Structures are given as structure tokens and as C-alpha cells.
Amino acid sequence: MTKQPSLYAFPDNPTLQQNLYRYILHAQSDAFARHHKFKVAISGGSVPKLLAAPDLLSSREIQWGKWEIFLADERAVPLTHADSNYALLRAEFLSKIPKSGPRPTVHPIDPEKLGDTQDLADAYEKALIGSFAAKDSVKLPMFDLLLLGCGPDGHTCSLFPGHGLLREEVAWVAAIEDSPKPPPRRITLTLPVITHALKIAFVATGAGKQEVMRRIFDTHPDTEGGEVLPCALVNLGAGDKVSWFCDLAAVEGVSFPKKSSL
Ligand SMILES: O=C1O[C@H](COP(=O)(O)O)[C@@H](O)[C@H](O)[C@H]1O
Numbered sequence: 001m002t003k004q005p006s007l008y009a010f011p012d013n014p015t016l017q018q019n020l021y022r023y024i025l026h027a028q029s030d031a032f033a034r035h036h037k038f039k040v041a042i043s044g045g046s047v048p049k050l051l052a053a054p055d056l057l058s059s060r061e062i063q064w065g066k067w068e069i070f071l072a073d074e075r076a077v078p079l080t081h082a083d084s085n086y087a088l089l090r091a092e093f094l095s096k097i098p099k100s101g102p103r104p105t106v107h108p109i110d111p112e113k114l115g116d117t118q119d120l121a122d123a124y125e126k127a128l129i130g131s132f133a134a135k136d137s138v139k140l141p142m143f144d145l146l147l148l149g150c151g152p153d154g155h156t157c158s159l160f161p162g163h164g165l166l167r168e169e170v171a172w173v174a175a176i177e178d179s180p181k182p183p184p185r186r187i188t189l190t191l192p193v194i195t196h197a198l199k200i201a202f203v204a205t206g207a208g209k210q211e212v213m214r215r216i217f218d219t220h221p222d223t224e225g226g227e228v229l230p231c232a233l234v235n236l237g238a239g240d241k242v243s244w245f246c247d248l249a250a251v252e253g254v255s256f257p258k259k260s261s262l
Pocket of ligand 1: 156158
């Protein structure tokens, strides 16, 4: 039987954040046992704000100087633009990391390449190659941790339901020109890179996510037909490497077995 993801449901955001912090500490230890670095990719949307919890920000166990942070997806806009995931991450999370100690290394997109999304994606892929290894020596980069959001339509990163990019097999970072959610021009980690990560955490909160959570966890596309949503493809491809951090509102009506603590 395929190994299943873990679906955690917490009564409120502070409890979710405490558990997410403990999970991140485990992921950091696993990473240090491998390479003394912690290579993480982070989504935009609701994730940066939920990450910025007191436990994590004030932790003496978090070694910020060893964190290497990539954007799981990014919009093709200047780094200070209101739509920029980097600007969001900086405002909601990076700016709150204590200034007194070592800082993480962060990889924003190259603003010089905004005119051509393929150039933008290629340049970002080069940043990954610089960190992980040349593409001819490893088939796929292995992130220590991905911290991802799940849109109400089941998209994750900038991989949208039914989009041809879901079939991408070669690129590590892909360009998208027709994102159904604005802005249309973006870049994103591809599905093979996502499912190859050591650990993948999704964060989904609020009643607005209920319907999509039921579709992701309780719909069986083989027997019920219909498309498999991008978040469900990550569950299928990465199995028990995936953990979902949700509040009770987001999982109301979901039949899939839920856990209440790590
Ligand atoms: O457009 C995007 O949306 C998703 C989901 O956002 P959320 O607010 O529903 O968490 C986000 O993960 C992605 O990075 C972003 O570009």
C-alpha cells in the first residue's frame, strides 16, 4: 500500500504554528546530518505570515546562518511590487528574524530578466544549480524542506489545475505566461522537484479551504473520474514525505484520518 501523507488539524493558528515550528526543527536536524545547510523553498500567499511565529523567530535552536531560502514560485514583477512573493516573504517573515545574529541566504529572482519569463525561469534554475549541483550530476535538486500553500482551486506554487506545466519532466524551474490567478506571468518549481524534496509541508487554514481539502483528500479520481488537483498530485507523488498543517475550519467534513499533534 502507498504511504499516505499526514493530515494535522489544530484548533487555532498559534497551536498550528507551535507544531509547525517543531516540525521545522526536525527538518533542520535532518538537513544538518546531511550537509550542514538547511535548503528550504517557501511559497507566497498565506505561508510567510503563518511562519512568522514567536516560537520560530525567538528560537535558540534555529541556525539562521545555515538556512538557504528559495522562492517556491514567484511572479514576474519587480522585487518591491505588491504582487512579489519575495516582497511578501521579506515583509511578513524575513524582516522579523532577529537582526542581532546570522542571517539566512535568500535567493530572489533576477529583476534584470523580468522581460522574458523563460529567461527568468532559466536564471532561477541556475541559482538552484549553483546551490545543489550541476544538472548533469544530479537529476533533481533535493530540498530539505518545502513550505507550501494550497490555493482554493487546489493549486500549489504556480502549478494550476489542468495546466500543461503539470506534465513538465525536464525543467527544475518553469515559466508560466497564463496563470489563471493574476498576475499571469510567473515562474515555479516543477512537480518533479517538489515531490523529490525530503519533506513537504502544506499550510491551509480557514473555511475557504474546506471544499478543496475534501477534493484533495476524499476524492478518488480512479473511481470518481475528474482531474487530480496539483496538491493531490504532490500527495500521490511524495506520499508520507508530505505533512499538512491545517486548522479545524479547513478540514471540516474531510473524512481522511486526521492527527492532532506531531
Ligand atoms: O498565487 C499564489 O497562491 C498560492 C496559494 O496562496 P494562499 O494564500 O491560498 O496560501 C501560494 O502558495 C503561491 O505561492 C502564490 O504565488
